Amino acid sequence: MNILVCISRVPDTASRIIVASGGKTIDNTGIKFVVNPYDEIAIEEGLRLREKNGGTVTCVVLGTEVSKDILRTALAMGVDKAVIIKTADDNYDSYFTAENLANYAKTLNPDIILLGKQSVDYDSLQMPSTLGELLNMPSVSVVTKLTIEGTNVTAEREVEGGKEVISSTLPCIISAQKGLNDPRYPKLPDIMKAKSKPIEEVAAIEVAARVEIVGLEMPSKKRIGKLVTDSEVDIAEIVKLLHEEAKVI
Amino acid sequence: MNKILVFLEANNDSLKRTSYEVITAAKRLTAGENVVGVAINASAEQLAFAGEFGLSNVINIKSDLLNDYSSTLAANAVNEVIGEVKPDLVLFSGNARGLELAPRVATKIAAAYVSDCIDFEYDGAELIVKKPIYAGKAISKMKLLTGTKVLTLRPNVFTAVKQDATSVSVTDKAVALNAADKKVYVSSLAKNEGKLDVLEADIIVSGGRGIKGPENYNLIEDLASLLGGAVGASRAVVDAGWRPHGEQVGQTGKTVSPTLYIACGISGAIQHLAGMSSSKFILAINKDKEAPIFKMCDYGIIGDLFTVLPQLTEKIKANK
Numbered sequence: 001m002n003i004l005v006c007i008s009r010v011p012d013t014a015s016r017i018i019v020a021s022g023g024k025t026i027d028n029t030g031i032k033f034v035v036n037p038y039d040e041i042a043i044e045e046g047l048r049l050r051e052k053n054g055g056t057v058t059c060v061v062l063g064t065e066v067s068k069d070i071l072r073t074a075l076a077m078g079v080d081k082a083v084i085i086k087t088a089d090d091n092y093d094s095y096f097t098a099e100n101l102a103n104y105a106k107t108l109n110p111d112i113i114l115l116g117k118q119s120v121d122y123d124s125l126q127m128p129s130t131l132g133e134l135l136n137m138p139s140v141s142v143v144t145k146l147t148i149e150g151t152n153v154t155a156e157r158e159v160e161g162g163k164e165v166i167s168s169t170l171p172c173i174i175s176a177q178k179g180l181n182d183p184r185y186p187k188l189p190d191i192m193k194a195k196s197k198p199i200e201e202v203a204a205i206e207v208a209a210r211v212e213i214v215g216l217e218m219p220s221k222k223r224i225g226k227l228v229t230d231s232e233v234d235i236a237e238i239v240k241l242l243h244e245e246a247k248v249i
Numbered sequence: 250m251n252k253i254l255v256f257l258e259a260n261n262d263s264l265k266r267t268s269y270e271v272i273t274a275a276k277r278l279t280a281g282e283n284v285v286g287v288a289i290n291a292s293a294e295q296l297a298f299a300g301e302f303g304l305s306n307v308i309n310i311k312s313d314l315l316n317d318y319s320s321t322l323a324a325n326a327v328n329e330v331i332g333e334v335k336p337d338l339v340l341f342s343g344n345a346r347g348l349e350l351a352p353r354v355a356t357k358i359a360a361a362y363v364s365d366c367i368d369f370e371y372d373g374a375e376l377i378v379k380k381p382i383y384a385g386k387a388i389s390k391m392k393l394l395t396g397t398k399v400l401t402l403r404p405n406v407f408t409a410v411k412q413d414a415t416s417v418s419v420t421d422k423a424v425a426l427n428a429a430d431k432k433v434y435v436s437s438l439a440k441n442e443g444k445l446d447v448l449e450a451d452i453i454v455s456g457g458r459g460i461k462g463p464e465n466y467n468l469i470e471d472l473a474s475l476l477g478g479a480v481g482a483s484r485a486v487v488d489a490g491w492r493p494h495g496e497q498v499g500q501t502g503k504t505v506s507p508t509l510y511i512a513c514g515i516s517g518a519i520q521h522l523a524g525m526s527s528s529k530f531i532l533a534i535n536k537d538k539e540a541p542i543f544k545m546c547d548y549g550i551i552g553d554l555f556t557v558l559p560q561l562t563e564k565i566k567a568n569k
Contacts, residue, residue, distance in 0.1 A: 013500045013520045017386035026387065038502050095362075120500055122382050123387070124364045126352035129320070131492075132426075134357035138321055138433035141349045144494065158495045159345040160449050161438040168433035178501060179494040210361035214377055214390040219526060223547050227538070230552020232560065238532065239550050239564045246530045246547065248452070248509040248563060249476060 001057030004100050004110035005046045007039035008119045010068045019216045023146055035070045041176040044183040046114050047078050056080045062097050068199055075194035076186030083200045094124055096207040101206055103133035117142045117175040128175040139173035140166045153155025250279040254336040259291040263298040267342035269409035272302045274402055275340055278371050287330045289315050300417040314426045320433035324353035326424045337374030343401035351401045364401045382499035384523035402566050405506045446481040452509045453499055454564050456486055459514015459554055463491035468558045483515045497559035499524035514554045517542030
């Protein structure tokens with residue numbers, strides 16, 4: 001089985017986000033960058049598919065030189081091959097990423113493409129569908145259970161108010177949601193070995209921008225901030241406020 | 250804008266609430282008569298509800314191939330309607346279906362696409378939208394650079410506004426679809442009977458580590474059910490296996506915007522705060538008065554949830 005896993009490099013979810021001077025990017029100072037948490041689930045699923053069916057797991061990231069660090073993590077987890085599609089800077093939109101990933105995928109001709117359901121930076125959830133169109137492949141987003149028998153794909157996902165079972169066939173694109181598996185932690189010897197493994201470099205192709213970031217802002221919701229004790233009178237007061245001030249109950 | 254196409258979804262006897270939100274949002278950008286709805290295999294009775302929100306024209310795609318929903322086929326069908334209507338903007342709700350279908354449609358028509366919009370500005374020429382990033386820790390303002398544009402709108406943010414009902418003219422459209430393009434389809438749907446999802450709920454009651462064990466979750470469930478709300482959970486609770494993943498609120502769970510969010514025994518890790526910070530009102534219950542959640546709430550009760558929750562539930566019941 002020819003398995004392609006697309007990953008992205010994002011700030012650790014514990015990071016505090018501050019807008020950088022210039023107002024269009026975040027301040028990277030002190031931020032720890034990691035493999036997107038949902039992409040770890042995609043890597044794990046790729047490794048399990050290989051363990052079951054044989055084949056090769058290729059892991060690809062789009063970004064500048066620094067993005068190689070998360071490929072090392074993927075190699076330590078056990079992927080066979082790591083590829084970076086190298087960009088000159090971080091100034092590109094999601095469609096640029098999609099075109100470049102699709103362009104690379106075409107050279108690999110994978111049976112399955114795995115990704116995290118979303119990147120926890122721009123939270124767009126668009127990559128599986130966009131890649132699906134560019135590669136003329138079916139896609140299933142936000143998958144919590146995946147079964148592949150021969151070329152038949154059965155995927156489960158939660159939707160508003162229920163659970164959908166989706167049928168498809170390989171080649172197919174799957175985006176991973178929490179619950180699909182528990183990603184393995186790389187072992188120390190594997191982390192050491194990953195440091196000297198080769199990383200293939202591909203130059204990014206030019207793609208015209210479709211979306212431009214005009215500026216970033218911090219959310220500015222003012223909160224009432226009324227704190228009370230757990231006395232009966234205070235709890236009654238809160239119920240009254242919810243009813244009369246917030247008018248929510 | 251000359252024309253806006255809005256994607257409508259049927260639900261039981263009417264349309265989904267999110268469809269009304271999308272209609273209302275479209276009418277902020279253009280006059281009602283320039284908004285056209287598109288639905289798939291809906292009934293005239295279901296589509297008539299769109300009239301209560303001022304939509305008068307709907308194109309109803311008819312195809313037996315779409316009786317089992319298929320994202321690849323739906324994208325082809327919507328694409329054909331776009332070719333006919335020639336909209337400047339196509340709007341979807343940012344629910345499970347919209348988030349999957351909209352980028353397919355956008356890619357087909359080479360349109361700029363932004364997901365999860367919470368606001369927009371249009372000055373007659375440029376469309377600038379706002380979307381939360383990093384699970385709401387920041388907001389990005391983005392300009393869409395192509396002629397036709399596609400957006401998904403975050404549910405619960407654009408409030409649907411009823412107005413003088415208009416009659417809805419429904420045009421059934423038989424779209425020629427190819428069975429070979431049905432490469433993926435929904436083969437079954439198991440409904441969570443009586444269980445409301447956090448993404449759909451107006452009120453969410455969530456539990457954190459302070460609930461101490463799954464056996465105590467009835468305290469959360471009782472309040473949620475009394476309020477007609479959904480049950481949520483912090484990451485700690487889900488990771489401990491006390492509650493299912495689908496209930497997790499936060500940066501690696503669901504980002505929610507209910508009218509009221511009640512956080513019980515949740516200290517307020519930055520990932521959790523990011524996922525619920527766009528709630529209209531937040532009530533926090535925690536015995537640690539230093540808990541970060543108290544810096545983020547509208548109302549806070551400093552106390553043990555095991556004594557506070559039963560009292561709170563009783564008092565709300567008495568107040569009803």
